Amino acid sequence: MSRSSSLRYYILARLLLAPLMLWVITTAVFLLLRATPGDPVDALLGPRAPQAAKDELRDKLGLGKPLILQYFDYLWKLLHLDLGQSLTSQGQSVLEIIQKFFPATMELAVFSMAIAFIIGVSVGVLAASHPNTPLDAGGRLFGILTYSLPLFWFGMVLQLIFSVQLGWFPLGTRFPVTIPAPDGPTGLYSLDSLLHGNLTQFLTTLYYLALPCLTLGVLISGIFERIVRVNLKQTLQADYVEAARARGIPESKILLNHALKNALIPVITILGLTFAALLGGAILTEVTFSWPGLANRLYRAISQRDYPTVQGIVVFFAAIVALISILIDILNAYVDPRIRY
Template structure:
C-alpha cells in the first residue's frame, strides 16, 4: 500500500467516525438531561406557579411531547445546524449565546495552553537532562501535584491570597467597567486591542487574564512535563544520541538540536487530548473565577434546566474536540507512517 493511499484511508476513517462520536454525545446528553430530577418549567415559573400556566408553557416549549418525539425533533434541528433557543434568555438563540460568550473561553484557553506548554516543556527538559538528581525529583513531584490538585481548590486559594489578601489581581470580571472594552470582530480583547493599536487596553486585558490563566495553565502543564520527561529520557539513551556524543558534539547542542526535537513529537498527540482537558477545566476555572465565558454560561444553563442551551453548548464543545482530534491525528499520520497501519 502506498503512503498516499494509506494516509487517505486513515483520514477517511477518522472523518467517518467523527459524526458517529458527535451523535453518541448528543444522544447521551439529551437522555441524561431528561433523566435527572427537575423540571425546566418549574425553573422558569417557580414551583408555586399555577398548574395551568405550567401546562401552557410546557406545550409552548414542546415538553409535553413524548421523549422520542422530542429527540427526533432535536436531531432534525441539528441536521439543519439549528441549536434552538434558550429557555432562560428571553428567546435568545443558542448560536447567539455561543457568539457572545465563546471568545472569553477561547482567550482563557489559548493563554492557559501557552503557559502550560512553556512551563511543562521547560520543567520536563530540566528534569530529563538531570536524571536522579533533586531537579529530576522536583520535576516528578511537580507532575504528580499538578495532576492531583483540584482546580477549584487551587483557584479559590490563589484568589484568597493574591486577590483578597494582597490585592494584586482583580476578581469576577474580564475587563474593568471604568474602561471601554476593546471592540472588534474576533471578540478576543487582547487581539482586538492590538489590532486597534491600543496598548493600555491590551495590557489591561492581560492583567485580568493573568490569575485564571496561570491557575489553569500550571495545572495542565503537568501533562506536558510528564510526556516530555519520559520521552526525552528515552531519546537521550538512543543510539544516534550516543553517536553524537562520540563525535564530540556539546551536550547542550545534543539536547536541543537532536533529542528534544524528537521527544516533542508525542506532545502533538497530547495537544488534542489537552484541548478536551482545557474545555473541561475551563468550566471549573470560569465558575471559580466568575469568568464570563461559555463554560460558565453552560454551568448556569445546567442549574436553570435550560435544555436547548446545555445541549447546544455541549454539542459545540464536542464538535471542537472532534475537529481538533482529527487534525492532530492527520498531522501525526503525516509525520509518523506507523500510525496509519
C-alpha cells in the same frame, strides 16, 4: 499500500466517524438531561405557579410531547444547524449565546495552553537532562501535584493569596468597567486590541487573564511535563545520541537539536486531549473566577435546567474537540514519518 494512501484512508475514516461520535454525545446529553430530577418549567415559573400556566408553557416548549418525538425534533433541528432557543434568555437563540460567550472561553483556553506548554516542557526538559538528581525528583513531584490538585481548590487558594491578601490581581471580571472594552470582529479582547493598536487595552486584557490562565495552565502543564520527561529520558539514551556525543557535539546542542525534537513528537499527539481537558477545566475555572465565558454559561444553564442551551453548548464543544483531534492526528502523521495507518 503506500503511506500516503493509508493516510488518506485513515483521514476519511476519522471524518466519517466524527458525525457518529457527535450523535452519541448529543443522544447521551439529551437522555441524561431528561433523566435528572427537576422540571425546567418549575425553574422558569417557580414551583408555586398555577398548573394551567405550567401546562401551557410545557406545551409551548414542546416538553409535553412524548420523549421519542422530542428526540427526533431535536435531531431534525440539529441537522439544520438549529440549536434552538434558550429557555432562560427569552428571545435569544443558543447560537447567539455561543457567539457572545465563546470568545472569552477561547481566549482563556489559548493563553492557558501557552502557559501549560511552556511550563510543562521546561520542567520536563530540566528534569530529564538531570537524571537521578533532586531536579529529576522535583520534576516528578511537580507532575504528580499538578495532575492531582483539584482545580477549584487551587484557583481559590491563588485568589486568596494574590487577589484578597496581596491585591495584585482583580477578581470576577474580564475587563474593568472604567475602560472601554476592545470592540472588534473576533470578540477576543487581546487580538482586537492589537488590531486597533491599543496597547493599554491589550495590557489590561493580559492583566485580567493572568490569574485564571495561570491557574488552569499550571495544572494542565503536568501532562506535558510527564510526557516530555519520560520521552526525553529515553531519547537521551538512544544510539544516535551516543554517536553525537562520541563526535564531540556539545551536550546543549544534542539536547536541543537532536533529542528534544523527537521527544516532542508525542506531545503533538496529546494536544487534542489536552485541549479537551482545557475545555473541561474551563468550566471550573470560569465558575471559580466568575469568568464570563461559555463554560460558565453552560454551568448556569445546567443549574437552571435550560435544555436547549446545555445541549447546544455541549454539541458545540464536542464538535471542536472532534475537529482538533482529527487535525492533531493528521499533523502527527506528517511530523513523524514512522507512523503508518
